[in-house]
Amino acid sequence: MTNPSVLESRKRRHVVPGPKSGEPPWDTALSGGTLAVGMWARLWTGVGPSGVGRRAWGEARLRAAAGEPRRRDASSSAEAASASKKTPLFDFHRAHGGKMVDFAGWRMPVQYKDSHVSAHMHTREHCAIFDVSHMLQTKVHGKDRVRFMESLVVADISELKDNQGTLSLFTNEKGGIMDDLIVTKTNQGYLYVVSNAGCADKDSAHMKARLAEFKASGSDVDLEFLDDALIALQGPSVSQVLQEGLKEDLGKLTFMTSALATVFGVPGCRVTRCGYTGEDGVEISVPQSRVVELTEKLLAHSEVKLAGLGARDSLRLEAGLCLYGNDIDESTTPVEAALVWTIGEVTSGCPSPCLKKNVAMGYVDAAFSKNGTAIQVEVRKKAVAATVSKMPFVPANYYSG
Helix, strand or coil, rough: CCCCCHHHHHHHCCCCCCEEEEEEEECCEEEEECCCHHHHHHHHCCHHHHHHHCCCCCEEEEECCCCCCCCCCHHHHHHHHHHHHECCCCCHHHHHEEEEEEEEEEEEEECCCCCCCHHHHHHCCEEEEECCCEEEEEEEEEHHHHHHHCCCCCCCCCCCCCCCEEEEECCCCCCCCCEEEEEEECCCCCEEEECCHHHHHHHHHHHHHHHHHHHHHHCCEEEEEECCCCEEEEEHHHHHHCCCCCCCHHHCCCCCEEEEEEEEEEEEEECCCCCCCCCCCEEEECHHHHHHHHHHHHHHHCCEEEEEHHHHHHHHHHCCCCCCCCECCCCCCCCCHHHCCCCEEEEEEEEEECCCCEEEEEEECHHHHHHHHEEEECCCCCCEEEEECCCCCCCCCCCCC
């Protein structure tokens, strides 16, 4: 999902700014160890095991959450591939050299002909297109839609302005984090919700169960699960590229705001200024039948290249953004973000293409949370030197007007 800093401090787990004076740290970042192996193993095999929930006690030792990649024979791999869902851009990806992998029940491109590092740097310096059509898009209709959504998430939806969005969290009956999501209060009489692909079945079931409760009490609310495609255009030259295809002034669309628009001749698109890279960018919800056309028009610009899951993951990690299932999960709560941490755990890590060093997110005991503290990270039973540092590792470039 997108920038955690839009959450109120009392509700967030991983944040960009530091804690207020006298408060314990919410989040700790590490840089310097060789932590890439576990992260890439998860990426290639789909959504892997979370390390957040396991209480790996210790003073300053962190344990890498993932082990060796799972090995599957050719027949089981083929069966998994055939069972995976495909986005409307699947054939487009293959035609452009996309290397397809299983991810969250979908066949998605991990990279294209260029390396993932090349795509990463192009996104930081120019802009890139990411297919995020696997994510769950939902409209919430009815006069009680705000009250319905506020019963599910830790956000004050009623206080949002028209066409403004916020990052929030679905929580379970114990307060554990079921998923992170973006809720936008549109001026078209509905809420627009985007949540993670890996949690789509769980999220939809959760919303349907609450819907039944609301309807039974006579409330006016309905759900509409969309089959539209979703692409993200991310990078510092996004305005230069996208403005050519818009009649509206893109300069008026600031971070975490949204608008309906015709984009390069494709009507019925919802453009939201947000993303998962730390760069300026938009996510465009577009009718399935027109998404290839729109993607090709964007790709025709000299500033634009395609990017896959590999670049998306290293970009979000440099930006200090959480990955559900790794950095947050149902065993942790938003409230725990304000507690003293006695956990030592690496939750995400990879080499940073921008910084030319290894970076990771994790949790340490509050006694070791000061910026610059030297610690050791346990990687495959070997101690590796690391340094506690602030996040984001690479400063964010969100557009605020």
